[in-house]
Structures are given as C-alpha cells and as structure tokens.
Amino acid sequence: MSKRDYYETLGVERTASDDELKKAYRKMARQHHPDLQTGEVQKKTSEEKFKEVNEAYETLSDQEKRKRYDMFGHAGAQQGGGQDGFGGGGFGDAFNDIFEDFFGGQRGGSRTERGNDLQYNLELTFEEAVYGKEAKLKIPRWEMCDDCKGSGAKNASSVKTCPSCKGAGQMRFQQGFFSITRPCGQCEGAGRIVTEPCPACQGRQRIYRERTIAVHIPAGIESGMRLRLSNEGEHGVNGGPPGDLYVAITIKPHPVFQRQGQDIVCDVPIQFVTAVLGGKIEVPTLKGTTVIKIPAGTQQDKTLRIKGLGVPSLKGHSTGDQLFLIKIQIPTKLTARQKELLQEFAKESGMSMEEDSDGFFDKMKTFFE
Numbered sequence: 001m002s003k004r005d006y007y008e009t010l011g012v013e014r015t016a017s018d019d020e021l022k023k024a025y026r027k028m029a030r031q032h033h034p035d036l037q038t039g040e041v042q043k044k045t046s047e048e049k050f051k052e053v054n055e056a057y058e059t060l061s062d063q064e065k066r067k068r069y070d071m072f073g074h075a076g077a078q079q080g081g082g083q084d085g086f087g088g089g090g091f092g093d094a095f096n097d098i099f100e101d102f103f104g105g106q107r108g109g110s111r112t113e114r115g116n117d118l119q120y121n122l123e124l125t126f127e128e129a130v131y132g133k134e135a136k137l138k139i140p141r142w143e144m145c146d147d148c149k150g151s152g153a154k155n156a157s158s159v160k161t162c163p164s165c166k167g168a169g170q171m172r173f174q175q176g177f178f179s180i181t182r183p184c185g186q187c188e189g190a191g192r193i194v195t196e197p198c199p200a201c202q203g204r205q206r207i208y209r210e211r212t213i214a215v216h217i218p219a220g221i222e223s224g225m226r227l228r229l230s231n232e233g234e235h236g237v238n239g240g241p242p243g244d245l246y247v248a249i250t251i252k253p254h255p256v257f258q259r260q261g262q263d264i265v266c267d268v269p270i271q272f273v274t275a276v277l278g279g280k281i282e283v284p285t286l287k288g289t290t291v292i293k294i295p296a297g298t299q300q301d302k303t304l305r306i307k308g309l310g311v312p313s314l315k316g317h318s319t320g321d322q323l324f325l326i327k328i329q330i331p332t333k334l335t336a337r338q339k340e341l342l343q344e345f346a347k348e349s350g351m352s353m354e355e356d357s358d359g360f361f362d363k364m365k366t367f368f369e
Contacts, residue, residue: 003052003074004052006055006056006059006060006069007056007060009028009052009053009055009056010024010025010028010053010056010057010060011024011028012024014070016060018061021057021060021061022057022061025053025056025057025061028049028053029050029053029054032046032049032050032053033046033050112236112237112238112239112240112241113236113237113238113240114236114240114241114242114243115142115233115234115235115236115237115240115241115242115243116142116233116234116243117233117234117243117244117245117246118139118141118232118233118234118243118244118245118246119226119245119246119247119248120137120139120245120246120247120248121248121250122135122137122215122217122247122248122249122250123250123251123252124217124221124249124250124251124252125251125252125254126251126252126253126254126257126259126286127286128217129217129220129221129222129223129249129251130219130220130259130264130286130311130312131219131286132216132217132218132219132220132221133217134214134215134216134217135214135215135216135217136212136213136214136215137212137213137214137215137247138210138211138212139210139211139212139213139232139245140208140209140210140211141208141209141210141211141233141234141235142206142207142208142234142235143206143207143208143209143211143234143235144205144206144207144235145198145200145201145204145205145206145207146200146207147198147199147200147201148198148200148201148205150205150206150235150238150239151194151198151205152194152197152198152201152203152204152205153194153195153196153197153198153203154196154197154198154199155196158194158195158196158197159192159193159194159195160192160193160194160195161191161192161193162184162186162187162190162191162192162193163186163193164184164185164186164187165184165186165187165191167191167192168184168191169183169184169187169189169190169191170182170183170184170189171183171184171185190238205237205238206234206235206237213229213232213245215227215229215247217249218314219311219312219314219316220262220311220312220313220314221249221314222249222251222259223249223250223251224249224250225248225249226246226247226248226249227246227247227249228244228245228246229244229245229246229247230244231243231244232244232245233245256284257284257286259311260323261311261320262310262311262312262313262318262319262320262321263310263311263320263321263322263323264285264286264309264310264311264320264321264322264323265323265324265325266283266284266322266323266324266325267324267325267327268281268283268304268324268325268326268327269327269328269329270294270298270326270327270328270329271328271329272328272329272330272331274294274298275294275297275298275299275300275326275328276296276297277296278293278294278295278296278297278298279293279294280292280293280294281294283324285306285309285322286309287309290306292304292306292324294326298326298328299326299328300326300327300328301325301326301327302325302326303323303324303325303326304323304324304326305321305322305323305324306321306322306324307321308321309321309322310322310323
C-alpha cells in the first residue's frame with residue numbers, strides 16, 4: 001500500500017512554515033497518541049496513525065529531507081537520514097512538548113515549584129492616594145520552614161535514597177512502540193524518601209504564618225492600579241523561587257473632591273449677586289481653606305483654577321491644579337422688597353418679562369422660516 005503524502009498526513013499546505021508544521025504535529029500527536037485511547041482495537045489503529053504522524057514530521061521538520069521529499073517524494077526522503085533517529089529539524093523538541101503535555105513535564109529528579117502569587121486589596125482615602133503613604137500589610141502566606149530549612153526532614157539522617165528509582169527520581173516504562181520515562185511513584189520524583197518528617201512543618205517544607213510587610217504607596221496612585229512586590233508571595237517547594245505579592249488599590253470616594261487626571265475638582269456654590277457683582281469667597285482644598293476672587297459677571301459652570309494644588313504625577317515630574325466649578329444659587333423665595341428691586345433692575349436694564357417672551361418666540365419663528 002502506498003504511503004500517504006506527508007503534508008496530507010499533517011493536514012498542512014506544502015508551503016507551511018516550521019511553526020505551522022510543529023503546531024499541526026502537536027495537534028495530530030495528541031489526537032492519535034495510543035496511551036490516550038481506550039480499547040485494544042482503537043489503540044492499535046491510533047498507534048499506526050501516530051507512527052505516520054511522527055514519520056511525516058520527522059521528514060518535513062528537517063530542511064534537507066524536506067527538500068528531497070518535495071523533489072523526489074518518499075524515495076528521496078529515505079536518503080541520508082539523521083543519525084539520532086529524530087532527524088535534525090526539531091522533531092525532538094516537538095516530541096518533548098508532547099511529553100510535557102501528557103506527563104506534566106517532569107522527567108525525574110526533585111521538581112522545584114515556584115510559590116504562588118498573592119494579592120492584597122488595599123483601600124486608601126482620597127488624601128492618601130494623592131500624597132502617598134507608608135503602609136504595613138499583614139500577609140498570611142506559606143513560608144519556608146526555619147527548622148528544616150525547607151527539606152521537610154527532621155535531620156540529615158532522616159533522608160534516604162529512594163529504593164525504587166535508586167535516587168534517579170524516575171522510572172522507565174514501555175509505552176506502545178517506544179519507552180517513556182515517568183516520575184517515580186514511591187518518591188514522587190524527588191529521588192529521596194523522608195523517614196522522619198520535620199516536627200515543625202510535618203514534612204510539608206513550609207509553614208503557614210502571618211508576615212508584616214512594609215509597602216511604599218507612591219503619591220498620585222490611582223484606583224485600579226496594582227503594585228508588584230517581587231518575591232513577597234508564598235515560598236516555593238524543593239528550593240523553588242517565591243511568588244510575587246500584588247497590592248490592588250481602591251480609593252474611597254471623597255465627599256467634596258473628585259479627581260480628573262492630575263486635577264482635583266470641586267463644586268463651589270455662590271450667590272447670584274456675587275456672580276453678578278464679583279467678590280471673594282473661601283473655598284476648600286486638601287491643604288486647608290483659601291480665598292479666591294470671583295470676577296464680576298461670572299457665569300454658571302465657569303471653572304476657576306489654583307495651580308499646583310492638584311495630584312502629583314507618579315514619576316514626580318509635575319503636579320496638577322485645583323479646579324473650582326462655579327454653581328450659581330438662584331433664590332427660590334423672595335420678599336416683596338426683593339422682587340421690587342429686581343423689577344427696578346429689569347426696568348433700568350430695559351428688560352421686560354413679557355417683551356423677552358415675545359422676542360424669544362419671534363426669534364424662533366425667524367429661525368424656522
């Protein structure tokens with residue numbers, strides 16, 4: 001029976017790149033690996049397909065073999081094969097990737113594990129976010145046992161070489177048509193067995209305790225940001241590196257101030273007389289109250305500014321401003337005398353409510369004509 005075309009076996013075009021070949025091989029190898037099948041018939045069928053996939057990739061992943069195959073077909077590919085049985089085009093690397101997918105990537109020896117990352121949710125006041133602070137956080141985490149220094153054993157004599165794997169941490173098994181190395185089941189890949197566990201950590205190598213960590217909160221930090229403290233997460237296992245600690249920032253809302261970028265904004269109510277005639281009023285800032293001048297004729301929602309009283313940038317290059325959004329208060333209850341004075345003002349200004357109303361509708365008619 002003639003062999004299938006290698007490109008067809010992997011399900012790729014003849015112009016496929018090395019990355020596309022490797023991706024296709026990984027997919028097909030997972031699909032047809034005999035150890036992932038159930039039933040003898042299905043295992044046998046998958047084993048044959050798995051051999052075809054390996055053969056196709058072994059040829060196409062080698063540039064020289066691929067050239068000969070493209071020119072002369074299967075006959076050309078059989079000339080001048082690689083000495084190691086896997087060719088020279090990265091078959092071994094792809095096979096190792098498949099191995100790691102199936103068996104967790106552990107091929108013997110004590111497997112080190114990086115410690116878990118941790119997250120601490122820190123709530124700040126508005127002022128703390130603007131000016132920064134030094135915070136002390138109590139972090140519960142797994143830390144290396146001080147008594148056994150992370151070995152998990154009571155003492156050095158409590159550690160014995162694993163009798164099953166002879167300290168190699170791995171066992172070799174026959175899997176279909178090739179052999180595979182797996183972690184030793186007795187020592188779980190460590191190559192050693194602890195006969196007397198450490199009484200402090202019960203052989204776990206780590207102890208759960210609370211640690212106080214000092215954290216610098218920079219001025220100008222915003223809600224939603226995270227600070228990363230390297231190596232302040234949980235400690236690793238078997239000498240693995242510690243994880244990181246992330247401090248997630250949320251900021252409490254302020255009853256008066258709001259933040260807009262690096263500026264601090266607040267609404268300032270003023271009397272309509274002050275808006276018309278101008279004057280001075282006292283306003284709040286994060287550093288206390290101050291006095292600002294209201295220009296005569298100030299309109300609703302006009303913004304007044306004091307430079308340098310806003311939020312500093314995280315890099316410290318600049319500082320925002322304090323903005324005051326003017327809100328004019330219109331009195332809802334007037335005395336007879338107040339109404340009289342306003343009517344006199346309107347008369348002196350040549351204004352009339354009736355005339356203004358008519359003028360408005362006249363203007364609207366003109367607009368729609």
